[in-house]
Amino acid sequence: AQSVTQPDIHITVSEGASLELRCNYSYGATPYLFWYVQSPGQGLQLLLKYFSGDTLVQGIKGFEAEFKRSQSSFNLRKPSVHWSDAAEYFCAVGAGSGGGADGLTFGKGTHLIIQP
């Protein structure tokens, strides 16, 4: 069975500083990986996805993530955070052979706090 670990429950970053959120996955086949963001009381918004090809993927809002098979990681990065980036961030892996057609397995999330 697949699993996702987000080691950091909370991260505090100063506005304008760089950000890296960690994600490690366990999956026996080629993983389909996702990062989602959630504002309080809202649904999830897709930031970016990795299915195949270039291991550095670009997403919305200036985010990027790098897939490293040797480390089973898919870390999310942003060079300069804005106060509006404060939210909960979830890493997910797609179950089954359909890139998530059988549902996603989520990490427990990282709560990002932005200091002025």
Place this chain on the structure above:
Amino acid sequence: DGGITQSPKYLFRKEGQNVTLSCEQNLNHDAMYWYRQDPGQGLRLIYYSQIVNDFQKGDIAEGYSVSREKKESFPLTVTSAQKNPTAFYLCASSGGSSSYSNQPQHFGDGTRLSIL
């Protein structure tokens, strides 16, 4: 605009009652999903459906039931057998049901269920 509509946003249930959460999408997506979110636990898959009149259990299906009579609709019933129903429930859909679709999931804004 296309999207996923979940209603109501807040729902209260008395002990021993069944309650149904609505999920409607106008994205013409084949697959639909229900997730449960608890604080600090990430999202867990309850049920999913890749085609009309067919659905599969997820990781935590006990105490829940679903139907998929129309492509656009995937209601979730929380039955009295669900011993701890208080949670945030999220519905999602994706564009493909085949094993080669590799489509990301899009989420609704959720329904928060509380026990009176």
